[in-house]
Amino acid sequence: MLEKELVIVGGGPAGYAAGLYAARADINGVLIERGMPGGQAAATEWIENYPGFPGGIGGIDLALKMDEQARSFGLEIMTADVEKIEKQGAEFMVTTGQDTIKAKTIIFACGSKPQFLGVQGESKFHGRGVSYCATCDGAFFRDKTVAVVGGGDAAVEEALFLTKFAAKVYIIHRRGELRATKVIQKRALANEKIDFVWHAVVDDVLGDNQVEAVRIKDVRTGELSQLAVDGVFIYVGTSANSDLVKDLVETDSRGYILANEKMETSVPGLYVAGDVRQKTLRQVVTAVADGAIAAMEIEKYLASLED
The missing domain is CATH 3.50.50.60 (FAD/NAD(P)-binding domain)
Structure with a gap:
């Protein structure tokens, strides 16, 4: 069994931003993504509204740059399917097809999908x-x-x-x-x-x-x-990819996870970021903001556990 301070579930822009900030903060974490990096952003042919890329950038190219940057700071990335997330006492058990990880905190960033x-x-x-x-x-x-x-x-x-x-x-x-x-x-x-x-x-x-x-x-x-x-x-609706935690956290009627501006859910230690969160705008730029906030709040949360 692996033990981590943080498990990030989902490798879209929110997950990678969280991983980048967590790695820079020297948090012992791992990002788990079941497929290629980037989530829905990688499926977007061309992204013109993400700051820093005059003329735009291909969705796949942006995702690969995020992956490269996060790895450069030492983020551990695991390719696996997360099968189950359970709360056991003050910690979480994250079960994949490969292993079980005991984690003090989780950032859930599995996004949403259009119907x-x-x-x-x-x-x-x-x-x-x-x-x-x-x-x-x-x-x-x-x-x-x-x-x-x-x-x-x-x-x-x-x-x-x-x-x-x-x-x-x-x-x-x-x-x-x-x-x-x-x-x-x-x-x-x-x-x-x-x-x-x-x-x-x-x-x-x-x-x-x-x-x-x-x-x-x-x-x-x-x-x-x-x-x-x-x-x-x-536009016939969207659905949140929240099945893994729907029995743990509070959601709205469509399955989007409720959280405050610190990305805290109703479960201490479980944070949310990106499109799976109930919010007014779902874009790459808001996803990375969520991820950064969640990682910084987790740094404070982990410090409080040591007090």
Whole structure:
């Protein structure tokens, strides 16, 4: 059995920032990531809104730089699946497919994932016209035509954001009215760049090498039609990757972990960082801020255990 002061679960920007700060603070920790570094950031083709990279940087490139920098300060990184996290007294037991680690503290940074439509073409064109983040990818669609799928606050707010770049934005919604709050609805209905496709769902995403159109189905009649677009932004919900700790910590109704501004959860010693935390903005820049705060707070927490 391994013993650590800190286990960081998740190797996205939040996890790597936490690991970097923890390593610099000489905390005996390990970061566990089951796949390639970077999380959702690594799946983003191009990131233009992270400070320090004029002209932008590829998501994979940014993730690899984070990995290199964290390792340069001595962060231990383990590639493994975390199978279970348990609280035993004042400590935690983290079980992987390889070993069990006893830890004094944990930073849980497993992120969130978009809910998919599950239609033909969606996965094929992910990163080539299909997106789940207008803030990340909207600027790539300057003067083009895009569709936004969904009718809640996130969908309509992102549609409004996309009008800064796109020439035309279609909102495709399965109902005859939006579910977004009234003030957001009014803005969208008044925006001349936005058209609405009511009582419709996306049946297929079409194209050759890039998105060229979506096939939509009228939910009342079953009639199929085709809408020419250059991109599709999907907002039918997100879900938090919080299953490993959902029985330990307090979460909201969607599974996002509740924490204060120190990243402290309802369980002493268990901190959270990044997209899995309940927050208003999920971006690389907010994830790394969470990770840095969590690591510094853990340094104080560990010191208090020695008092």
